[in-house]
Amino acid sequence: MAKSIDVSDLNIYYGDFLAVEGVNMTIRSKAVTAFIGPSGCGKSTFLRTLNRMHEVIPGARVEGKVVVSGQSLYDAAIDPVAVRRQIGMVFQRPNPFPTMSIYDNVLAGMRLNSKRLKKSDADAIVEKSLKGANLWNEVKDRLSKPGMGLSGGQQQRLCIARAIAVEPEVLLMDEPCSALDPISTSAIEDLIHELKSEYTIVIVTHNMQQAARVSDDTGFFNLKAAGQPGHLVEFNPTTKMFTNPDEESTEAYISGRFG
Amino acid sequence: MSTSTPLEPELDGLSEGLSTVRLPRAAVLLVAALAVAVSGGLALILGWGLVGTVVLAVVLFDIGLPLWSRLVEGGRYAADRLATCLVYSAFAAVLVPLVWLIWLVLKNGLGAIDGEFLTYSMRGVVGEGGGIYHALMGTLLVTLATAVISVPIGIFTAIYLVEYGKGNRLARWTTFLVDVMTGIPSIVAGLFALSLFVLIFGPAIRIGFAGSVALSLLMIPTVVRSTEEMLRLVPSDLREASYALGVPKWRTIAKIVLPTALGGIVTGVVLAVSRVIGETAPLLVVAGATDSVNMNLFNGRMMTLPVYIYQQYSSPGIAPPTGGDPPGYARAWGAALVLIVIVMLLNLVARVIGKIFAPPTERRR
Numbered sequence: 192m193a194k195s196i197d198v199s200d201l202n203i204y205y206g207d208f209l210a211v212e213g214v215n216m217t218i219r220s221k222a223v224t225a226f227i228g229p230s231g232c233g234k235s236t237f238l239r240t241l242n243r244m245h246e247v248i249p250g251a252r253v254e255g256k257v258v259v260s261g262q263s264l265y266d267a268a269i270d271p272v273a274v275r276r277q278i279g280m281v282f283q284r285p286n287p288f289p290t291m292s293i294y295d296n297v298l299a300g301m302r303l304n305s306k307r308l309k310k311s312d313a314d315a316i317v318e319k320s321l322k323g324a325n326l327w328n329e330v331k332d333r334l335s336k337p338g339m340g341l342s343g344g345q346q347q348r349l350c351i352a353r354a355i356a357v358e359p360e361v362l363l364m365d366e367p368c369s370a371l372d373p374i375s376t377s378a379i380e381d382l383i384h385e386l387k388s389e390y391t392i393v394i395v396t397h398n399m400q401q402a403a404r405v406s407d408d409t410g411f412f413n414l415k416a417a418g419q420p421g422h423l424v425e426f427n428p429t430t431k432m433f434t435n436p437d438e439e440s441t442e443a444y445i446s447g448r449f450g
Numbered sequence: 451m452s453t454s455t456p457l458e459p460e461l462d463g464l465s466e467g468l469s470t471v472r473l474p475r476a477a478v479l480l481v482a483a484l485a486v487a488v489s490g491g492l493a494l495i496l497g498w499g500l501v502g503t504v505v506l507a508v509v510l511f512d513i514g515l516p517l518w519s520r521l522v523e524g525g526r527y528a529a530d531r532l533a534t535c536l537v538y539s540a541f542a543a544v545l546v547p548l549v550w551l552i553w554l555v556l557k558n559g560l561g562a563i564d565g566e567f568l569t570y571s572m573r574g575v576v577g578e579g580g581g582i583y584h585a586l587m588g589t590l591l592v593t594l595a596t597a598v599i600s601v602p603i604g605i606f607t608a609i610y611l612v613e614y615g616k617g618n619r620l621a622r623w624t625t626f627l628v629d630v631m632t633g634i635p636s637i638v639a640g641l642f643a644l645s646l647f648v649l650i651f652g653p654a655i656r657i658g659f660a661g662s663v664a665l666s667l668l669m670i671p672t673v674v675r676s677t678e679e680m681l682r683l684v685p686s687d688l689r690e691a692s693y694a695l696g697v698p699k700w701r702t703i704a705k706i707v708l709p710t711a712l713g714g715i716v717t718g719v720v721l722a723v724s725r726v727i728g729e730t731a732p733l734l735v736v737a738g739a740t741d742s743v744n745m746n747l748f749n750g751r752m753m754t755l756p757v758y759i760y761q762q763y764s765s766p767g768i769a770p771p772t773g774g775d776p777p778g779y780a781r782a783w784g785a786a787l788v789l790i791v792i793v794m795l796l797n798l799v800a801r802v803i804g805k806i807f808a809p810p811t812e813r814r815r
Contacts, residue, residue, distance in 0.1 A: 247693055249616055276696030286687040290709045300695040303705050350691070357695060 194260040194277075194360045194391060195220040196241060201255035202420075203236055203245065210236050212420040214255075216410060223383060223392045225406035225429065227399060228444070232412040233421030234395045235283075235365050241393065242278035242363060243271040259361070276300075279359035283366040285346035287338035287353070294334040296349055297321060300357035316356055324352035325382050344375025351382065355390070362386065364394040368401065380405050399445055403433050411441045473522055481518065485510035508539055555787050562784030572741040572753075577767060578777050582785045584743040585758035588658060589789075592737065592754055593727050595662035595747055596669055601719055603666075604673025611674070612681040613703055631671040639667040640732025647736065658744070658752030661737035665726045672725060676718025680711040713807035720800035724793045730756035755789045758782075 196218040203211040211233035218224045226234040239245040240253050243264060257264040264274055287296045297317045301308055308316070317334065321327040326348040330341070338349055347367060354362060364383075368376040383392060383405045396402050402409055409432040411424045425438045436442045474480075489506035492498070498506075512535045520528035570581035607624065615621025643664035647655045684707050692702040708715070738751030739761055759782045766778025 242694065244690065244694060247690060272696050272698050274696075275694055280690075280694035282687065282690065282694075284687060286685070286691045288688060288691070288706060288710075290706075299692075300697070303692060303695065303697040303701055305701075353691075353695065 196361065196391070196393075197256075197258040198241075199256045199258075201237070201240065201253060201257065203233065203240055203253050204251065205248065206250035209420040211412075212422045214423045216423060216426045218391065218393060219408065220391045221387060221389070222407040223387050223394060223405050224408045224410065225402035226393070226395045226410045226412060227397070227402050228412035228421070228424075229414065230397075231421070232414050234412050236421075237412070238363050238365055238393060238395050239280075241361070242280055243274045244280060246271065276304075276357060277359055278361040278363060279354035279357065280363045281347070281350050281354050281365065281367050284370055285343055285350050287341075287346050287349050289337070289339050291338060292335045293330050293338050293341070293349060296338040297352050297356050299353055320352040320356040321349075323355050323382075323386070324348045325378055325385075326352055342375075344371045344378060347371060347375065347379065348382070351379070355386070359390070361391040361393065364392065366395050366397060369397060376401070403429060409433075411436075411438070411444065413440060413444070470524065470527075471522055472527075473519060477518065478515065481515045482507075482511055485514055508542070512536065512539055552790070555783065555790055558780070558783035559785075559787030562780040563787065567781070567784055568788075571743045573743070575741070578770070580777075580781065582755065582758060582781070582788060584740065585753040585755045585785060586788065587743060587745060588737070588752040589727065589755040589792075591745065591747055592658050592661045592665065592733065592752065593723060595659060596665040596726055597719070597723055599662060599666040600669040600673055600722070604670050604719075604722075605677050605715065607670075607674045608677035608681055609703060609708075611678055613699070613707070628671045628674050631667065632675070634667060636664075636668055636729050637731040637735070639664045640735035642667065643732065644736045656736065656738035656751045657749060658737050658747040661733045661752065661754070662747065664732035664736050665729055668729065668732075669722050669726045672722040673719055676722065677711075677715050680714035680718065681707060683714070684710045713804045716807060717800045717804040720796050720803070724796040724800075727793060727796070728756055728789060730760055733757050734760065755785050755792075759785045759789070 198214055198216050198218070201211070201214040202209060203214075214237060226238065228234050236245065241257060241264075245251050245253065253265060255265075259278070262269065287293075288299055291299060294317055295302065297320050298308070298313055301313075301316070318327060318331075321330065326345060329345060330336075330349075338346065341349060347370070351362075351367070368379055371379070380401065383394065386392060394402075394405065406429045408426065409429045410426040411432070412421050413424045414421050425432065425436060425441045427437065432441065433445060436445065485507045488510055489503050492506065493503040512532070515535060516528045516532040519531045566579065567581040568586070569583050570579070571584035572580040573584075607628070611621050611624060615624070640661075643660045646663070647657070647660045688706055688710060689702055692706045693699070697705075733754045734757050737754060737757070739757050740751040740753050744750050744752050762778040762782035762785065766776035766782070769776045
């Protein structure tokens with residue numbers, strides 16, 4: 192069910208501005224891949240190209256290839272909506288739908304696409320997804336309450352439950368813990384470890400320790416200079432990256448001697 | 451405090467530096483009484499009316515209190531008192547006409563309203579009697595038709611502007627034209643509707659639906675503007691969350707954006723309705739005036755409350771030989787009261803609906 196992603200010679204533009212240049216990498220299936228790098232170097236931008244969320248912004252476009260299990264995502268025949276159904280995403284700020292209860296938030300992916308569900312099936316999906324997101328025990332008695340009533344960490348786990356309820360093949364996470372306290376962060380990191388057995392996970396983080404803790408592979412993005420496009424400096428297994436990186440700049444960044 | 455002897459000198463020095471002499475607590479009442487007394491005395495001597503006396507008292511108070519404060523408390527407190535006085539005076543100046551108007555309408559209109567007034571038309575009525583039933587029904591029907599025309603057009607325009615246009619040329623022009631439409635004088639809208647329907651149906655045409663078309667021209671820009679603002683308030687996070695679940699754009703708009711903004715949209719629509727419900731000029735031109743009940747929007751002249759008020763006041767009939775006002779005056783005041791009550795009810799409904807549909811954001815945290 193989980194799929195690997197091959198990226199080759201990817202250039203990402205906002206209008207005429209080249210934001211990220213020449214990315215080549217292979218993201219392994221059923222593994223966690225982390226992207227680190229300074230702010231504005233294009234990690235999030237690159238992440239958003241992996242499920243075609245990038246083009247939601249007017250004028251944004253890409254050149255190059257992103258291949259998911261043999262299919263090129265940017266072929267003319269590919270429907271971006273179908274891509275996003277297979278490649279889910281969790282955002283930096285928790286964003287449950289304010290008009291919906293916890294229950295409806297989890298089912299949002301089905302309900303919004305007008306999929307008809309039997310009540311028993313719907314209940315099963317809600318329970319499975321909330322258990323998958325480690326939230327079930329905290330909310331099982333108040334499923335009909337609004338999702339906005341939860342704490343920030345619970346909201347973020349609700350968003351993860353919502354993303355895995357549609358059973359995607361890849362899960363993209365854009366700094367999912369940056370708005371959370373250490374306890375919620377550790378809950379989500381545990382969750383990432385568990386999800387790894389079923390999903391391909393790509394995570395952007397500013398927290399080096401987090402990348403070291405949760406990921407199998409790490410990619411380091413950097414800017415050559417201010418105003419220049421971002422590029423992938425190094426892509427290696429996390430253990431190698433944090434002990435014996437190929438590039439000097441990677442070591443400088445990881446050890447805090449940046450710039 | 452006084453027991454901690456060693457600290458006392460230090461504390462004294464501190465309190466001297468921080469404390470200032472303040473006016474007594476009763477100062478506000480004192481100045482107010484003085485201002486009223488002075489202006490009342492002047493009014494008695496010079497023979498002024500109530501309005502002049504009150505205005506003078508307010509002006510005296512607004513000058514007196516800051517002046518006293520300046521002498522005792524210093525410049526900063528005086529400025530604070532002056533600003534406070536001005537804010538309260540301005541508030542009163544706004545509130546007085548409103549209260550006065552409602553009181554006047556209640557005083558003059560309440561007596562006219564009874565069962566007959568609300569359930570009879572003016573058909574065949576000469577002198578006393580008659581009612582507003584035909585005008586009430588006309589106003590409700592014309593306004594309903596206006597809302598039916600304007601709300602879909604307005605909301606869809608706003609959706610285009612916010613979700614699809616995003617500052618392209620068509621969206622910019624639409625925004626500009628909507629702004630221009632907001633400024634159209636209502637009589638011009640009436641004349642436009644009249645010429646439109648005369649072109650189609652011939653010169654003698656006067657129907658309620660034409661009135662709805664004229665009012666739509668006034669209502670659509672208001673609906674577009676308020677809906678646009680509400681849609682812009684929906685965070686783009688929610689749209690992205692929906693896209694990331696593989697939901698197509700149109701479903702995202704229909705199921706996420708519109709429900710999130712629904713409370714605000716409904717409030718805006720109801721306020722737009724209460725704005726056009728009191729329009730007189732366009733209805734006078736295109737819907738005409740009649741004394742009979744007409745429930746058909748598409749055939750024949752149709753009476754509406756604003757036109758009824760205008761007509762009753764401009765030709766009030768003959769005063770009864772026993773003395774008193776002509777009967778039309780009381781009917782006009784009664785109809786005015788009914789119109790105000792309808793608008794107030796609509797505002798209340800808007801508030802309730804806004805509360806019900808507002809997403810339960812931040813309610814329990």
